[in-house]
Amino acid sequence: MKNQIQLVLKDGIRDVEGERITKTAKDFLGIETGKIKTGKIFNLTYNINESDVKIFAEKGLCDEIIHNIFINSFYQNEFYKAYVLVAKLPGVTDDEGVSAQKTLNDILELNLDVNTQHIYTEEIYLIENELAENDLKILAEGLLGNKLIHHFEFGKFAGKVNYIPTVKIPDGKKVNLINLSVDDENLLELSQKMLLSLNLEEMKAIQNYFNTDDIKAIRKKNNLPELPTDLEIEILAQTWSEHCKHKEFAATINYENIETGEKKVINSLFNTYIRKSTEIVRERLKKAGNNWLLKIFTDNAGVVKIDDDSVFVWKVETHNSPSAIDPYGGAITGILGNNRDPLATGIGGAKLLFNTNVLCFGPPNYNKKLLKGQLHPKRIFEGVRHGIEDGGNKSGIPTVNGSIIFDERYSGKPLVYCGTGGVMPAKYNGVDSWLKPIDAGDIIVMAGGRVGKDGIHGATFSSAEIDENSPQSAVQIGSPITQKFVADFMQDAVKNGLIKCSTDNGAGGLSSAVGELAEISGGAIVNLEKVPLKYENLKPWEIFISESQERMIFVVEKENVTKLFQFAEEREVELSNIGKFTSTGFLDVRFEGEKIALLEMDFLHNGVPKKVMGAEWKKPKLNEPKLPQILDYNEILLKLMGSFNICSRENVIRQYDHEVKGKTIIKPLMGANGKAPQDAAVMRLNFDGFGGLAISNGICPKFGDIDAYEMSAGAFDEAVRQIISVGGKLPDVNDDSNRFWTVNDNFCVPDSAFHSENNPDGKQKLAKLVQMNEALFDLATFYNIPMTSGKDSMKNDFKAGKVKISVPPTILYSMVAKIDDVRETITSNFKARGDLIYIVGKTYDELGGSEFYKLFDELGANVPKVRRENAMRIYQKMMQANDAKIIESSHDISDGGLAITIAEKAFGGEFGAEIQLENCEKISLNAILFAESHSRFVVSVQQINQHIFEDYFGNDATFIGKVTDEAKLRISKEKLSIINVEITELMRAWDNGLEKK
């Protein structure tokens, strides 16, 4: 039984989507499509009669002002010589189909099942030009869809569409036993065959566990076979995965400096640098009566105290690999997954306040031959951007801050960092909101989306096992609307005391979510047949580790279960009671009453053997380049302005809603014309007060090619100085101001485990990772800024046969600091003619890694260094000056250096700047204009405040000129004109940078 409804736009209604595709096909693929007519097809597999179909089409689907409807027939027109049909593959999220199902029930007052898929949507594109089959294929796979998630049909449209992506999985044996009594070689082979990603040592630890007499006895008593079940092995592999146990950050590292001969043993990077630095800071804070650090490193996200009534909770994560294969799905799943972290921290139910995104891509004009499976950077960029747009906008969370970095080494795997912050009341019904109380007997309730094969074993899922009706599982597409339903419901249920605590169901699925919560009570029983499925015949192990999205686990006290379920029904959220927590010390998983997994909690969580790794450091030999003596600085500035790492992100920023919730005070772009880029974002917390937050991101991988320590230190400093720039204040361990700072550190590195064939420079890479951590420790303990949460992503290499594209070692520091009064914050753009312009901080001969050198294809050697004491002094002075309200504008100096910073300050509106460099340091003109030395700002000050300002700053500020009425940037030295350009010309270069070939 099948009915089909097609909607197409009426003649005379502009097909803006078709126009967009025509343009993109030409610009991006070089294919001339001519006019394109878009249409949408709804395939209905419900058993309903034709008159109902007609009512549904006319009332439910069609917008009569713009649509024509075709029922069980299709729009055809000889004008269009070709077509492409884009359908989803079986099992791919079809939100629009689900919404259609819901509206069908509403309109016809039916009670049809809407929790599984019965309406399948498809897109059809009719194309004017008679394109060759190969062009249609390129158009389909390269622009209209992605062959990993879409089914395509193309050619000449014959008026029929037959494809429906129904899922059929053959029924089979539910549980298999795994024979571990084999030799080492076979153990490893087993790990590979089952896609467990466990090494020999880990496999042997599992083998030993099942061989111990105690365990054998317990299994016998519980009617379990001696051999482990597939579910048990999968649970162990999931729990021991790098993703969950961070084995490399926990490893013992033998570090050797080849030049000095110095050797040291690092017992866990995480404990030695990250946790330790935060603990040191926490002790200092405590001594002064600062008690804002509430939760660190445990739970889904860190928690800090805002005031007596509320706490701030936030997390930044990465979603790199999925974004490499399906950029849209990868990014939207990343954002929504990251949203669930603060949402499900402690008791849960935080109100999500903002998102941030930092993205690293290959350059848009990448022109190397693409490797098998590699997508063009421009396509990844657009897909990720679109994913962030939908993920943020449709959830009603403003995307307030971010950064995009281009480097050819990100053209295999992009980095997609997603951050989300939220606010919880300090207490729910008298209980501290950040706690996670669980007792034996509490019920495990799953909420949200249903379970399918999604994400099982990630992208490594073997293609050999797939036929045309197998659900697509490697790529997931998040559903913001499903999650919004769950989030809204959860916030109300928590407030009403119906939920005791919660966690999110993300990577590792139920296995991870329940397995981790069970550590609190000391065990759990899960009944897998109670888990609602998207389609039949999943095996129990698949149900348990599936990563199907938009799910939450609620811990519910027995007496609240009925009330919670009733409330869920009112809010149209599906819940299921899947088991209970125990204190038996075992994770006990059952299917239809039969025990199919019984694992000791202690072994599950603490049984993984510790890794031992080697790191070796030898400084690279680098030199400063010789550049031409005479340079045209106007031309250089225009080139820099339009370079990929500096040019405007306006087109991207405007497609993100950055002001929903009405609390964004410093947005990414400000000024009279909304063009001036800002430093940190600032948000207020409430409508009845002006307390707020500043949010920043520091990242500068380019310096890591010269010095990984300075790169990490520089990124840390960048995030700090952005917050100082907008008027934030460093934490003070000597008073009890309770002004919190909270950092998420996110390491993304190439494979750093040495292997003589596959990764011969692994030890060098690991040494860089160590140095990045040392800088983290040094800076965090110096500024007294604690890490509260973070993540590491350790294998960012794209492999195709023997070719490997590895990302440069990259660290992102994302920071949030409390702001006392958002009305006193400072924006970057010039405010009035005649204001005095100063550089705050010192410029050094540090052009190494700069955007300026990049114009000449040079790296250089003089990397910018963070001089901590100087930085601290300068920041203290900035804080004082802001207390005195004498800084009119401030912009931190980063990519591109001084000249770029001044130009950006003039992008706000009608002003220009007249700059003389006489007072600057006695270093090369190139360095003055373009060095990216850290801890610097360009500020403007009213003339009447000149003396106060200069008294405050002394030698730490250099007067360089004035804001002018004339919209020109003029820079001179000793009366010699160096730069003289119209601001509009600079802005044009800046605006169009991303479009250049």
Add this chain to the structure above:
Amino acid sequence: MKKVKSLIITGFGINCEEEMAAAYKIAGAESEIVHLNDILLGKKSIHNFDILNFPGGFSFGDDLGSGKVLANKMKFKKLQSGKLFLDDLKDFIASGKYIFGICNGFQFLVKMGLLPDVAEDFNQEVTLTKNNSAKYEDRWVWCKVNENSNSPFLTGIEKIQVPVRHGEGKLIIKNKKIEKKIIENNLNCLSYCDENGYETAEYPQNPNGSDLNCAALTNESGQVFGMMPHPEAFLSLYNHPNWGQLKRQNPKISEDGEGLQIFKNIVDKIIKEVK
């Protein structure tokens, strides 16, 4: 004095309910955020309120076209009492009360047939669909008020700067007859304009390419009002993208945002009517 009671609908992907509730509070009214299903299930009645608000957001993810699924729910789904929600809305309007929709709320009112409703039969007469840019965009625009408009929401405003945040804000009018009625009755109460107040079809000052450059519609009685831009996102001066410079130019500038005036207007109007 009795306070004006404002009902803010939420649920199903609506996401601007909090700032809308704040707007009414600042404007002196009481506001209550209520999940739509609590109304459909009969737990709350709209008739206990003076003004009913449909905030912005992405109801049902904009699937099937913005506002469409929500409009279907209201048009066809019966309340617990057996009555259609649409009929309840008709009674609400007949009793002289007000309805306000912003962005997704406006899209929904249009698809419900509540705006502009020149035929006074609650059938859909216009639509809001994909911007000519084919993009969702967040940008601040200038809008000018139709000087002949009688909308109580716009009293005393000539020109206003507010953010638009939508991908489907282009107004298309069903036919010339309806367009003529809209113009004759000044139902196109707000238009996109340039900084100097001249109405414009130019992108990006006109962000979507609407017929009549229209940014908002009212029904003839002025009781039902919907607009694409977000006045609730401009409650404070500090929401403005150029607040730093505005404050420098005029240190005494009001800390209220201009968007607040729309809420103050309607609250004042309701208070006057009660008196």
